[in-house]
């Protein structure tokens with residue numbers, strides 16, 4: 001923690017990054033970190049690989065985020081001049097999408113990683129992680145507390161941290177939610193955040209098309225495999241187009257599958273940009289990160305992971321049912 005402080009003190013310009021398809025924890029931790037570093041009078045820019053979902057665009061500071069996909073030149077200029085980069089909520093550069101190559105070749109400074117995912121790649125010179133933490137936002141709070149910096153938090157940065165913790169814990173219900181999580185949240189509430197408005201802004205701000213997409217997905221695109229206690233939703237590019245899919249519209253859909261009693265494995269497959277993205281959730285004693293890493297170029301947490309396939313969506317489902325799930329038959333029984 002002291003090494004982090006030393007690097008921050010020495011830095012002239014700092015960039016903050018988080019993973020592709022950023023979620024509440026990625027955006028929340030990035031913006032909270034930026035606000036803290038600004039209080040330390042550091043020149044700081046948040047650069048994210050791609051667009052943030054509309055449900056997160058109200059977060060304080062979100063409008064100033066540089067999106068690499070749309071503003072590559074601005075992002076590249078910062079990558080050239082920055083001497084410190086924070087890598088938040090990811091632990092392998094593959095999670096940066098197109099930004100990865102540029103960063104690898106042109107960034108000459110120090111990497112500082114704060115993350116709670118398993119199996120960190122060894123690229124961060126400085127790493128602060130805990131795979132038992134509910135969220136990266138929780139880790140940022142730990143870091144601030146250890147540095148005696150909690151007084152730098154204000155209602156805006158607290159709002160960002162609360163957002164990350166709330167979204168990564170499924171509103172404080174996943175197994176990763178600890179007594180410590182609630183203590184942190186109590187502290188954040190003491191800073192005057194409007195927790196009910198944060199919840200409403202994120203969960204009650206969707207389009208009619210999104211709700212209809214969810215209905216369609218559950219009615220027409222849900223496949224269950226009772227002998228493996230597995231449920232799969234498979235959405236093709238044409239399905240997404242039919243409901244005018246916007247980034248973030250399927251966020252949380254995979255969790256709904258776990259509401260079927262006894263489900264051990266829930267999978268959402270979506271066909272995007274010529275690939276099939278897979279989201280995995282698990283419960284009832286099954287851990288899913290091994291399956292995601294071994295068969296779908298992915299990884300993640302014990303009960304929440306992601307990956308992708310370059311096969312067609314039909315062949316991905318066939319690969320899953322013919323080759324992958326049978327290998328886990330004992331654990332899924």
Ligand SMILES: [Mn+2]
Nearest residue numbers: 025089135136
């Ligand atoms: Mn996270």
